[in-house]
Amino acid sequence: MESNNPNEQLGGVVNAWADMQKRMMSDWSGMLQNLPGSGTEGPVEAVKKGVEAATKGSNEAARVLMERMAGSQTAMNRVMDFFFRSMKVVAPNLEANKDWRPDLKSFAENWAKESTAMLQRSMGMGSHLGALGGTMGKDLPDAMGPWLSFLMQAASTGHVGEAMLGGTAGLNRLLSLEGDPGSVAGVGQIPLFGASREKNAKMLRLVDAVTDLRKTSLTFHQSFAEALARAVEATMEELGKVSAKGDKITAVRQLMSLWYRTADKSLLVTFNKQEFLDTQNNFTKAQQNFKLAQRAVVEDIFRNMDMPTRSEIDEAYQVIHELKREVRMLKKTLLPATTTARKPTARSTAARRAKSE
Amino acid sequence: MFSFPIQILPADVAAETAALNAKLTKGISNLTSLTDDDIDIGSTPKDVIFEQDGIEVYHYHALVEQAKIMKTPLLIVPPLINGYEVADLQPDRSLVRNLLNEGIDVYLNNWGYPRPVDKYRTIDDYINGYLDDTVDFIRQYHGVDKIALLGICQGGAMSTTYATLNPDKISQLVLTVTPIDFDAYKANHKPHEGLMFTMGGEADVEKMVAVHGNVPATVLNESFMMASPFILNYGKYADVIDILDDRTALQNFLRMEKWLFGGPDAGGQMFKEFVRDFLKGNKLVNGTLEVGGRKVDLKELKIPILNIFAEKDHIVPPPCTVALGKHVGSKDYTEFAIATGHIGIYTGGLSQKVLAPTVGKWLRERSA
Numbered sequence: 001m002e003s004n005n006p007n008e009q010l011g012g013v014v015n016a017w018a019d020m021q022k023r024m025m026s027d028w029s030g031m032l033q034n035l036p037g038s039g040t041e042g043p044v045e046a047v048k049k050g051v052e053a054a055t056k057g058s059n060e061a062a063r064v065l066m067e068r069m070a071g072s073q074t075a076m077n078r079v080m081d082f083f084f085r086s087m088k089v090v091a092p093n094l095e096a097n098k099d100w101r102p103d104l105k106s107f108a109e110n111w112a113k114e115s116t117a118m119l120q121r122s123m124g125m126g127s128h129l130g131a132l133g134g135t136m137g138k139d140l141p142d143a144m145g146p147w148l149s150f151l152m153q154a155a156s157t158g159h160v161g162e163a164m165l166g167g168t169a170g171l172n173r174l175l176s177l178e179g180d181p182g183s184v185a186g187v188g189q190i191p192l193f194g195a196s197r198e199k200n201a202k203m204l205r206l207v208d209a210v211t212d213l214r215k216t217s218l219t220f221h222q223s224f225a226e227a228l229a230r231a232v233e234a235t236m237e238e239l240g241k242v243s244a245k246g247d248k249i250t251a252v253r254q255l256m257s258l259w260y261r262t263a264d265k266s267l268l269v270t271f272n273k274q275e276f277l278d279t280q281n282n283f284t285k286a287q288q289n290f291k292l293a294q295r296a297v298v299e300d301i302f303r304n305m306d307m308p309t310r311s312e313i314d315e316a317y318q319v320i321h322e323l324k325r326e327v328r329m330l331k332k333t334l335l336p337a338t339t340t341a342r343k344p345t346a347r348s349t350a351a352r353r354a355k356s357e
Numbered sequence: 358m359f360s361f362p363i364q365i366l367p368a369d370v371a372a373e374t375a376a377l378n379a380k381l382t383k384g385i386s387n388l389t390s391l392t393d394d395d396i397d398i399g400s401t402p403k404d405v406i407f408e409q410d411g412i413e414v415y416h417y418h419a420l421v422e423q424a425k426i427m428k429t430p431l432l433i434v435p436p437l438i439n440g441y442e443v444a445d446l447q448p449d450r451s452l453v454r455n456l457l458n459e460g461i462d463v464y465l466n467n468w469g470y471p472r473p474v475d476k477y478r479t480i481d482d483y484i485n486g487y488l489d490d491t492v493d494f495i496r497q498y499h500g501v502d503k504i505a506l507l508g509i510c511q512g513g514a515m516s517t518t519y520a521t522l523n524p525d526k527i528s529q530l531v532l533t534v535t536p537i538d539f540d541a542y543k544a545n546h547k548p549h550e551g552l553m554f555t556m557g558g559e560a561d562v563e564k565m566v567a568v569h570g571n572v573p574a575t576v577l578n579e580s581f582m583m584a585s586p587f588i589l590n591y592g593k594y595a596d597v598i599d600i601l602d603d604r605t606a607l608q609n610f611l612r613m614e615k616w617l618f619g620g621p622d623a624g625g626q627m628f629k630e631f632v633r634d635f636l637k638g639n640k641l642v643n644g645t646l647e648v649g650g651r652k653v654d655l656k657e658l659k660i661p662i663l664n665i666f667a668e669k670d671h672i673v674p675p676p677c678t679v680a681l682g683k684h685v686g687s688k689d690y691t692e693f694a695i696a697t698g699h700i701g702i703y704t705g706g707l708s709q710k711v712l713a714p715t716v717g718k719w720l721r722e723r724s725a
Contacts, residue, residue: 059388059389059391059392059393059395059396060393061391061393061396061611061612061614061615062388062389062391062611064614064615064618065388065597065611065614066388068594068614069594069597079587079591091361094361239361239362239363242362243361243362247362248362248363248364249362249363249364249365250364250365250366250369251365251369251373252365252370252373253373253595255363255365256592256595257592259587260587260588260591260592261587261588261592263587264585264586264587264588265548265549267586267587268548268549268552268584268585269548271548271552271555271556271583272546272548272552272555277555277556277559278559280556280559281559281560281561284560284561284565285561285564288561288564288565288567288568289564291568292564292567292568313473314476314570317473317474317476317477318477320474321474321475321476321477321478322477324410325482325486328409328410328486328490332490332493
């Protein structure tokens with residue numbers, strides 16, 4: 001039965017959304033029994049696995065589609081959650097015939113703070129460094145191991161800051177160089193050891209880059225949260241227009257569609273603002289700086305292991321490129337174009353793909 | 358008082374869910390029965406007649422009798438940052454096929470997928486190197502002095518540059534949704550228009566290329582999807598449920614997805630130069646563009662030009678395209694608008710009826 005009470009209506013909608021998810025999950029679990037590979041995940045995730053198993057790699061497009069649907073469903077739920085929560089703030093004001101904007105503004109501010117706090121928890125310095133260490137330890141265990149072990153041992157009898165700043169006291173003790181100061185005095189000061197200072201400075205720059213990435217990421221997500229709140233405000237205005245026409249929204253997907261369309265329009269206004277563009281660029285630059293700082297550290301390790309670095313490979317690429325260019329120009333000067341032609345063939349021309357670096 | 362219009366009742370939800378699940382059941386059956394061959398793109402029959410450094414030149418098989426084929430061949434120049442298949446997505450949505458049906462002898466330059474080793478290729482390499490080699494090859498292969506060019510989006514900007522520098526090799530220039538003046542959208546700016554240009558203008562491309570080498574297609578796709586973040590990222594995949602039970606519609610959807618997400622990375626140096634000189638510097642219209650040490654003066658572009666744009670194009674807004682008319686020296690300059698969007702101009706239903714016939718008629722009127 002229809003209700004004119006916004007609070008009741010909103011409660012009903014939120015319940016309906018939850019019910020819809022539940023029903024789909026329940027119906028799908030029965031439906032999926034005949035598909036291999038399905039488990040107890042969300043419905044789309046389960047279907048994704050089922051489709052993968054059923055097509056056994058013969059249909060890449062279907063697999064990719066299910067992957068995108070699964071990914072978008074998770075993100076969609078978060079977006080809908082934001083929408084419903086904001087609407088719950090608006091509804092009591094509507095019922096009381098009060099202006100809902102101040103409460104929505106306040107909700108958005110709190111939501112941004114909550115999101116920021118959540119991000120801070122998940123993106124704290126400790127977890128960043130942990131993730132960094134994990135990545136390096138996982139991706140480059142052989143390459144990283146000896147160097148990290150050196151750092152740890154060098155610092156084990158001094159303190160970590162000393163080692164990070166290039167101090168060699170710990171290393172000297174480790175190598176028992178202090179045992180016979182007369183014969184090996186000053187070894188720790190020779191250029192070879194001095195180079196470790198440079199390496200450690202690169203590591204510190206990487207730590208700085210992580211800190212900067214964290215800060216700019218939080219600022220960006222805060223800006224985005226504010227943009228979403230403005231999108232809710234725009235959606236309320238659209239609902240007002242629907243109401244003024246005497247129309248009703250009777251389906252969940254109808255509501256989703258209205259929210260998406262209105263939010264997109266509102267977000268585009270934000271995306272064009274210089275303030276948002278600056279925030280986005282700062283975040284992007286911080287990501288890029290992090291990657292470059294990370295590469296500087298990794299390249300040092302590779303050099304120590306006598307492995308080619310990205311910079312060295314790039315130099316080789318550049319030489320190959322220039323040689324190819326010269327050959328092309330020489331051919332053009334010396335040979336008629338037809339001699340370089342392939343004999344026409346009716347072979348399939350399915351596009352070849354090369355993955356990026 | 359504001360009457361709250363949301364009236365979603367539990368019974369409606371149950372019915373809605375049941376309907377969705379019915380579609381999904383059929384959809385899963387469709388999805389699992391489709392193979393990669395069912396979702397082929399770029400399938401119009403062709404020969405590879407020239408190949409250089411991973412770049413292939415296609416010559417398409419004629420679809421009309423020889424006597425009806427125009428003497429001047431047409432070379433399609435796709436963008437470097439998207440797959441060529443947008444011009445040949447599927448048999449009933451194919452610019453290539455439609456041009457063949459108009460009696461045009463069609464060639465296409467498939468730029469391919471740049472590998473890490475290709476990251477140092479410059480705009481000069483692409484225009485004065487590979488494109489020039491292709492044009493020379495077709496001229497000899499076909500036995501003609503001049504050929505016609507048809508540029509697609511960024512490929513149009515490259516074709517314009519090439520035709521300006523090589524009036525002795527190009528007889529006619531056809532442009533489709535081509536960015537020429539990258540600032541023109543800023544007057545009377547609407548938020549949904551030119552967002553990629555706005556964001557690209559702000560980006561530190563030097564650093565982007567230093568990090569990535571070749572800029573990944575995913576990065577470019579993300580900036581494309583910023584123009585409609587919720588609909589393109591979520592709404593589209595919620596709506597696809599409606600067509601999952603329709604095998605043909607699903608195949609069409611998957612072909613578009615395959616093209617959209619299967620594009621090439623952008624070659625690093627090329628991308629850097631394109632953003633610096635064309636987008637940020639707007640040098641093509643400022644008259645300051647130099648490629649391979651040669652100045653590109655649009656006033657020297659005097660061959661017949663057909664400039665086709667999409668009225669609803671938010672990626673390359675129409676003002677950025679039609680600005681060409683103010684700068685070229687050609688006395689035979691024609692504009693043609695199609696009521697569609699940036700991709701729809703190649704794949705949309707209306708375009709299938711309008712685009713190729715317009716090009717065919719225009720070329721035939723100027724054909725030797």
